[in-house]
Amino acid sequence: MPIREIRHPLIRHKLGLMRRADISTKNFRELAQEVGALLTYEATKDLTLETYEIEGWCGTVQVEKIAGKKITVVPILRAGIGMLEGVLSLIPGAKVSAVGIARNEETLQAHTYLEKLVPEINERLAMIIDPMLATGSSMVATIDLLKKAGCKEIRAMVLVAAPEGIAAVEAAHPDVTIYTASIDERLNEHGYIIPGLGDAGDKIFGTKQKDV
Ligand SMILES: O=P(O)(O)OC[C@H]1O[C@H](OP(=O)(O)OP(=O)(O)O)[C@H](O)[C@@H]1O
Ligand SMILES: O=c1cc[nH]c(=O)[nH]1
Ligand SMILES: [Mg+2]
Structure with missing residues (x-):
C-alpha cells in the first residue's frame, strides 16, 4: 500500500487553513507542525508492541512498549524542518538524520547538498518528512540515499502529494508507504502542486515567495 491519504477531520480542517493565500508565517509554521504530529500518529499505528512487567502502585503490572526497531526521523531540508517538532512531540526519543536537498527550479531535478545520517541507521525505521x-x-533521491546507507524500512510523511510524485515514488520504491494529508489534483507548468500550499519552504522560513 504505497499511499495513504489520512482524511481525519482535524487534518482536513488544519490543511484548509494552510491553503489560505494570506496565511501568516506564524500560522503556517504552527499548522505544519500540528499536521506533522497527526500524520505521525497514523504512520506509527501498526508498530509492534511487546509486553513487560513493572512495579505499579498496587504491585506488578504488565505494560507495553514499542518493540524492536528504533526510529530515525529524516527531514528533507529546508522545508522538512517545518514538521520536525510536531513529529518529535510524539516520538521524542527518535534520532534525526538531516538530508539537504534543493530542487532546481528550471530542471526540477533534486540536488543533494547535505547528508547527516545517524549511526546504525540500517537498524532503524526511517520516517522521512x-x-x-x-x-x-527530492523524495526518490532521499529514499535512494537511505537505502544506500542500509535502511530497510522506510516510510514518508508529506502534507500534500501530487499524483505525479506518488507515481514516481511508487515506480522507484514500491516498498515505501507515503502518508499524506491530501492527494491534490496535479502539478502546474512550473512543477508546483495545484491547489497545493505554494512554496512551503518559503512560507515556513519567511523567505521570498516565488511567482509560481
Ligand atoms: O517533489 P519535488 O518536485 O522534488 O519537489 C518537492 C520539494 O520541493 C520543496 O523543496 P525545495 O527544493 O523548494 O527546497 P526548500 O525546502 O529548501 O525550500 C519541497 O519541500 C520538497 O523538498
Ligand atoms: O508545490 C510545491 C512544489 C515544490 N515545492 C513546494 O514548496 N511547493
Ligand atoms: Mg522551497
Missing part, C-alpha cells in the same frame, strides 16, 4: 511531494524527485 517533507511538506511537499511534487515531481517526487
